[in-house]
Every structure is written in structure tokens, then in C-alpha cells.
Amino acid sequence: MKKVVTLLFFLLVGISTFAEEGLGIIGDQDFKSVGVSQENIDNVKKIINEASxxxxxxxxxxxxxEIEVNKCILDGAEKNLPKLDELADKLGNIEAQMIKDKFRYQIAVQKYISTEQYIKAREIAIQRLQKLNDQK
Structure with a gap:
């Protein structure tokens, strides 16, 4: 039940965060200026929300x-060694899943925004931010 509530909370926060214009420092207008359509920008935002x-x-x-690992260690690491091995395997599986997901989401995003478009849009955003910083 806690996972469901937590998932809903993060989903709402994630949607409201990414509902603002842009992806990080790169705004929608930066992407549009390098030829990315609004539909593709919206699709990328959905992918990023899902990934997040x-x-x-x-x-x-x-x-x-990790909390369970700490409990096992406090209860006696030596007697809980088989359980600690099992938990270490679970942690490794989660880490591996994070890396695999990162690759998959990057591939999905590249279907909508090419690497070249991203780099050009990023350069435009950096120049824009430098101008704002220089004005201060």
C-alpha cells in the first residue's frame, strides 16, 4: 500500500514538474529553433516522466x-550471511535494472529528438543562460 501511495505522489510531482516548459535547461523554444516539432517535444516529456x-x-x-541489510547486520552479520547474500543479489538486480532502463529510455527519446538536435538546442540554451547571467 505504501508503494502505491508513494508512486502516486511521485507521479503527481513529476507531472507538475515537467508540465513546465522545457526539459532541464533546454526550453521548448530551444528545441523548436532546431527543428523539433511540438508533438515530438511532448512525446519526449512523457518518456522522461515515465523514466523518472x-x-x-x-x-x-x-x-x-538497504534498511533490511542494516537490520540483518545489527542482528548479527555472521548468522544472517545467507540472507545478506540474497539481499546483495537483489540490490545488484535493481542497479542493473536502472542501467538497462537508462539505455532504453535514451533510445526511446532519440526517436523523437536526434543527438544533433539535442546538442544544438543545448548550445542555444547555454548561450541564452549566459546572456541572462551577464545582464545581472
Whole structure:
């Protein structure tokens, strides 16, 4: 039940965070100026929201296992060694899943925004931010 409530919370926070214009320092206008359509920008935002939610859930799973590891260590590491081995395997699986997901989401994003478009949009955003910083 806690996982469901936590998932809903992160989903709502993630949607409201990414509902603002842009992806990080790169705004929608930066992407549009290098030829990315609004539809593709919206699709990328959906992918990023999904990736963010899944990553946060995996982090929560990892933290809960780490708490269980600490309990086993406090109860006596030597007598709990088989359980600690099992928990270490679970932690490794979560880490591996995070890396695999990162690759998959990067591939999904590249279907909508090419690497060249991203680099050009990033350069535009950096120049824009430098101008704002120079004005201060």
C-alpha cells in the first residue's frame, strides 16, 4: 500500500514538474529553433516522466532493501550471511535494472529528438543562460 501511495505522489510531482516548459535547461523554444516539432517535444516529456517515476520506484525499492541489510547486520552479520547474500543479489538486480532502463529510455527519446538536435538546442540554451547571467 505504501508503494502505491508513494508512486502516486511521485507521479503527481513529476507531472507538475515537467508540465513546465522545457526539459532541464533546454526550453521548448530551444528545441523548436532546431527543428523539433511540438508533438515530438511532448512525446519526449512523457518518456522522461515515465523514466523518472520508474527510477524513483527503483530507488525506493533499493532503500528498503538497504534498511533490511542494516537490520540483518545489527542482528548479527555472521548468522544472517545467507540472507545478506540474497539481499546483495537483489540490490545488484535493481542497479542493473536502472542501467538497462537508462539505455532504453535514451533510445526511446532519440526517436523523437536526434543527438544533433539535442546538442544544438543545448548550445542555444547555454548561450541564452549566459546572456541572462551577464545582464545581472
Amino acid at each position: 517515476s520508474k527510477y524513483k520506484m527503483l530507488v525506493l525499492d533499493k532503500k528498503s532493501i
